[in-house]
Amino acid sequence: MRMALVGLGKMGGNMARRLRRGGIEVVGYNRTPAITAALAEEIGLLPAASLAEAVAALQPPRVVWLMIPAGEATEQTLQDLLALLEAGDVVVDGGNANYHDTLRRAALLRGHDLEFVDAGTSGGVWGLENGYCLMVGGTPAAVDQVKPALRVLAPAPDRGWAHVGPVGAGHFTKMVHNGIEYGMMQALAEGLALLDNKSEFGLDLAQVTELWRHSSVVRSWLLDLTAGALAQDTGLQSIAPVVSDSGEGRWTAIEAIEQGVPAPVMTLALHSRFASQGGADYANRLLAVMRNAFGGHTVQKTDDAAR
Incomplete structure (x- = not known):
């Protein structure tokens, strides 16, 4: 051919x-x-x-x-x-x-x-x-x-x-595939963040993810890739906490709304990516202002504002 x-x-x-x-x-x-x-x-x-x-x-x-x-x-x-x-x-x-x-x-x-x-x-x-x-x-x-x-x-x-x-079924299937991918990635990231935050246990996330790769219910290729990355750099200090979205996650969320089919996990995973891109910054500033207005709670200033 x-x-x-x-x-x-x-x-x-x-x-x-x-x-x-x-x-x-x-x-x-x-x-x-x-x-x-x-x-x-x-x-x-x-x-x-x-x-x-x-x-x-x-x-x-x-x-x-x-x-x-x-x-x-x-x-x-x-x-x-x-x-x-x-x-x-x-x-x-x-x-x-x-x-x-x-x-x-x-x-x-x-x-x-x-x-x-x-x-x-x-x-x-x-x-x-x-x-x-x-x-x-x-x-x-x-x-x-x-x-x-x-x-x-x-x-x-x-x-x-x-x-x-x-025709159309291939790209539609791939779109939903990517929406599922968003949800799986988000679940792994949130769970590992919980483990990392439990500092008194001193958990080694490279060890834990490698452990899960063998006979665990959550074993997957995504977990394999995550374990490989953590084995190289557990702290991830050099990585900016910004996650882009390619578009297919958005299309999946829109499709779920148009069909009236509930897809909260995939949709929330997409919104978490928006938040990482700064999409939640203004709303969070407003929340801080509201807490200060009704309860007198301290509002933290940015470094630029402090100067």
Whole structure:
């Protein structure tokens, strides 16, 4: 199989490496030519200097897999592909797109007799070594066209990937997956913070997390990664207490509201991230002012105000 891979960043680059290891011919295109050239030398990727050149290197029916940021970058690339592809070609979006956008894009491509496959992709920087979990939406015919690549990218040909439903189902499943991830991370972080705060017990969190990895009910890959990090630096003093959110946690919370399905754990985990980004600062200042106003409680001043 020969396919084009557009977007060769951290995840896309490692996917190209895994595809080449599995015998898939990869035509690669990236906005930064040096990245494409480096991968061509490293793994035998076929470099393309433009999107048009990448498409021209394929035989119909073509498969073009996008690993680019959700939003405007994806929109523009799809518009450009409309003028380059032919009926029966397949576009795969492996990015973290909002499934509403996926449904709209699929309808756009369908109007040009093009197939659209949404591949929710999990595995991060470890995907090259461990394989990627792929949640795939699309028609059976379109998924069959990309199946050789799916079987190589997954942990094994018969597991770690699934055709979960029609177009949109892949990105929807990945969205909820990320919402669950938020909740799991938050629970681990809060529990370990409680242990750390119990100073009289002198608990070694590296020891505890390593202990939990073996036959505990809470064992997981997230716990494995946490234990590894704490083994290197238990105090984490060099880490700023700021946690960003990629967008999928927000989409999951919004979806829960729109469906009327209670999802308090995932939603609160998202709000905790907002708080870490300073989103709670003004509200907390107001709370301090209120306590002072009705009870005369002391208001702590910031260092800047004190000066």
